[in-house]
Structures are given as structure tokens and as C-alpha cells.
Amino acid sequence: MSLDPEAMAPPETPWQEFLRIFRKDYQALFGFWVLMLLLVSALAGKALTEWWVVFDPEVVRLTDKFLPPFSVPSPDSLPTDRPFGGIYLMGTDELGRDVFARMFQGSFVSLSIGFVAVGISLGIGILLGGLSGFYGHVKLWCITVDTLIMRFTDAMMCFPTFFLILTAVALLPPSIYTIMMIIGLFSWMGTARFVRAEFLSIREQDYVTAAKALGIPEGRIIFRHMVPNALAPVFVSATIGVASAILTESGLSFLGFGVPPPDATWGNILSDGKGFIFDAPWLFFIPGMAIFMVVLAFNLVGEGLREALNPKLRSR
């Protein structure tokens, strides 16, 4: 038996293999860099609009209403209210607020809503899907755990999510945390189905049987052997989930049920701008474009991850 190291496949960890494939995918790379830019701007936005107020999104300057992008403040505006750098990069809105500063602040809000909401939905989805997939055959009275959980999931899926969220938001006190919670609580169904399907197929794999035969405790089998193998598709759907959470939040804000003012989000900048489409198109165009880019970027990255993580598409 020749066991020369040369005779074997070059040592490449799954991670290296993943990187190699992901790097070749230009669309996904583009999306990835857009997201990096967004991440940086979200963190910088939080820091520069709230902690060290370089860009103040809340200053109202009635003398500088509806200035287009790249315009300078009018001479009669108060010197203390002048924007950083002496220029309105993205113009001003109907109250003379700096759109750039508001977009900057909004990027953090949008991104954090996306991540927290998806975090909540992943938590619920993995838990319920995992329970259903692993302990599905256990009977409670006359129905199995699997039936119970999956029929509940189906019932949740029956509702048009957006209207369900809209109703819940209208009934609850408006705040950014309520929005995060509600979007998370109403979007875990896809994840639960994914995880259940993965668990059902992984449970029958020989390596799980082997772990059982070795007397490895059930909890360890689930978390060490099954979850890591089930997570790849979940991760992909989570990436796309962030995009749809951001979109949902924008939609809610646009309809006036979103994050309450004075917190700026892309959705309510858009919503505020909708009355002035012809007078001040940048109020509409800038947040709309930003939402479009971010959602596109998340989707491209999600697709790229799907390709790179799917072992069937890999060249062996």
C-alpha cells in the first residue's frame, strides 16, 4: 500500500477550498465588497452621528431646504449648523437636514435590524427544525413531535408575512427593537424546514450511526456531528434573509409603521422624500439606490456561498 503524501490529494481544508471557489465568483466578490463597505459605513455611521457628532442628522436648517447634492450651504445659514466639509454631499431634505448624515445613521439601523432579525429567526428555526428532524418520531399523546412542529410551521407560512408583521407592528409600541423582534419572529419558517430536511438526511448517515455505536451521548452527536453538517444551506438562506429583513424594514418605514422618528432609516428617508419626487428627486433616489444595492449584494453573496458550499458543485 503506497501511502506517500505525494500520492494523495493536496492538503486543503474545507475552508481553503471554499475560499478558492468563492474568489473565482466575481459577482459574489462584488457583493462581498459592497457589504464590507456597508459594514464599515454602518459602524462609522453609528460612531460619527451619535458618539462624536461630526455629521449631525438632526440639525434643522430652514434656510437650506431642498438643496441638491454637492451644494454648499447658503450664506445666511448659522455657522454652527454648517455640515462637515462645508458641502451637502447628498443634498438636504424638506427641513434642511443633511441627507448624507441621515443615510449614514440609517445604514447602522438597517444593518442591525437585518442581523438581529435574522439572528432571532435562525435561533428559532434551528431549534424547531432540529427538534423536528431529530426527535420527530417521539409521540406526544396521539401526534408526533414532527407533526406538531411542522404543522405549526405550515400554519405560520400560510399568513402573508408582511401583513402579519404590519398588524403586529401597528398593535405594539413602535421602536427599533420591536421591529427587529417581529421581523425575526415571523421569518423563521424557511430555516426550520431547511434544518429539518438536513437533519432527516444526516440522521441516516453512517457517521451518525457510527457515533451512536461508539456510545457518544446524543447531545454531542447533535451538536458535534449533525449541526456542522446541516449549517451550510442555512447559512446561505440567512444571508438572503438579511436582505429581505432590510427590505421589510424599509417597507414598514415607508408605510409609516417602521422605526419612529427621529431615528433615520433608509425606509423613512425614502418615505419622507416621496412627496417631493419632482422637486427633489435625490430624496427618493439615494435611499432607494442604497436599499437596492445592499439587497442585491446580499443576494449575490448568498448565491456565491451556495455555490462554494455545495459539495456537488465542487471539483474533486
Place this chain on the structure above:
Amino acid sequence: MNSTTSPLLQVTGLKKYFPVRSGIFSRVSGWVKAVDDITLQIKHGETLGLVGESGCGKTTVGRSILRLMEPTAGEIKFEGEDLLALKPRELRQARRRMQIIFQDPYSSLNPRMTIGSIVSEPLKIHKIAKGQELQDRVNQLFVKVGLRPEHQSRYPHEFSGGQRQRVGIARALALNPKFIVCDEAVSALDVSIQAQILNLLRDLQQEFHLSYLFITHDLNVVQYLADRIAVMYLGQLAEVASTEDLFATPKHPYTQALLSANPVPDPTAVSQRMILSGDVPSPLHPPTGCRFHPRCPQVMDVCKTAAPPLIQIGPPEEGHQVWCHLYT
């Protein structure tokens, strides 16, 4: 060692039925009798080959013995201990003494664990070794099965089928078991690798005084490795005999047909193929009487109604058993 008095493993009346559900209320509409009343024993240091065609319940027997499936009925005594009566805690301890090697070396190793951690995990879980001692033990196991210890940090996908099967063997050996179920352990490998793995299994058997239940459909493999052979047909035993007896004087018509279908590595040999007509009947509705009767070339009227009794061929200590009306 009291190998003559008590067997290592005594399986009595093992049954495993799978429910068939249908309709909207998932009512049980029938039972697939995958294993129906199997009795066999394995002595210390012995290899019992279990042969039969696909779907006859070989794998179910192996997995039921290890309690990877819960048998429907029967008794399994391992070193005098009733495995079916064990509580989950005790069962986990008992698992140290019996292991399994799988057919498919591609799905039997967790793709997200290094082969080193695959082999060391059972040692850690059962608190057999830790630290340097654990590392030494894993290195030792790697050398024993013919792998390089320095490859421990690699992942399963970097290895060939034969090498992966060696990892599977090292994992099974980690807990120092007395009994290993080899479930088609070499069927997925190509012939030259098969020979290497078979030799490895044989060497390990001598070194660690292992007993094997060797499940396969390949008669050449069992002839090489097994001391005794049990032939299964549709969930029941047809014949059990020592390897020499079975190949020299097969008694059951099914065994005879099976042996005649086995290719002989001699181009001048004139083969007398015994062709069976029809297919294996569904285990959902097995034939009455002898399960082999619809395909048996020597079928008699009694075969269609009465289940065949156990017949001892020759002196009982030779242990040649056949379930067939021809010898009553």
C-alpha cells in the same frame, strides 16, 4: 478462556419487523418482516460470515445485535449479559465492547472532522485516555491500521476509499472491542484494496482476539475470512455450517444455487449453473411454509404449507444446520 462452554454472542429468536403505514391516518397496514426468528451464536475469536442477497435482512441482523435498531423480539446475550435489558447508560458502556465497520467509506466518516479527531473522540468520551497518552494511543491505532500518524490533521475527503476504510477500522478499534460487525466492509472497495483490507482485518483479529460478524454478499470474501457461514434468505436462516462444509457439501437448495453462481477463478472449470427462476418475494408478504419454495428446484408439497424444521447434518458438534424439508 472458556470458548467451548459459552459463546461470546448468543442471539435467540431475533425478529425485526418494520411497520408499513398507509392512508391519511398513517395506520399500520402491514409489517415488513426484515428479520424473522434468527438464532445464531459467535464464539470467542471466531468469524461468522453472514451471506445472502440484497434485501434479505443481513444488515438488519447486524444492526439489531448492536442495538442500533431496536429488535421487535428475541434475546441477545453478549458475554452472558442481556443487551436488550440494558438501560441507556449501561448500553453506552456496553458499546465499548462491540463495534461496527461500515460499507461505504465515504459516508461513514464525518466530513467536518479531521481523521485524528474521528479516532480520538471515542477515547475522550469514554475517558480512556487524555493528553499525551491519548495522542500516543491514536498514533498507535494509526500505525496498526496502516495509516501515517502525521496525517491526523487531514480531513476524510483527502483520502482514497481504502484509506478511509482504514480510518473506519481504527475508529472501531479505538475502544478495544471484542466483537466487530463488518457490514459489507469491503464491498465498496476495488479488488486489490479489498485484499489489503481483508488481510488487515485478519491480522487485527489475531492480534486483538476479535470476533467478527462478517456481513457480505461476496462468497469469495467469506470463504477467505470466515470460520463459519450462515446463509440467509428473506429474513430467515437457510443453512449454517463451517466454511469447508458449506463449500464442500452445501445442503440447502438455496445455498447450492448461491454457490453455483459464484465465479471460480479457473477458466477450465465447467460451471454447472443452477438458475433460480423468479425474484425474491416481498418480505411484506412472505410465502407460506418454506419461504424459498416458490423458487426451489426441489420443491415438495409439504414445503408449501409447513415451515421447515431445523435439521442437524452429521454430528452435532460439527454444527452443520439446515432448515429444509428435504432432509427430514
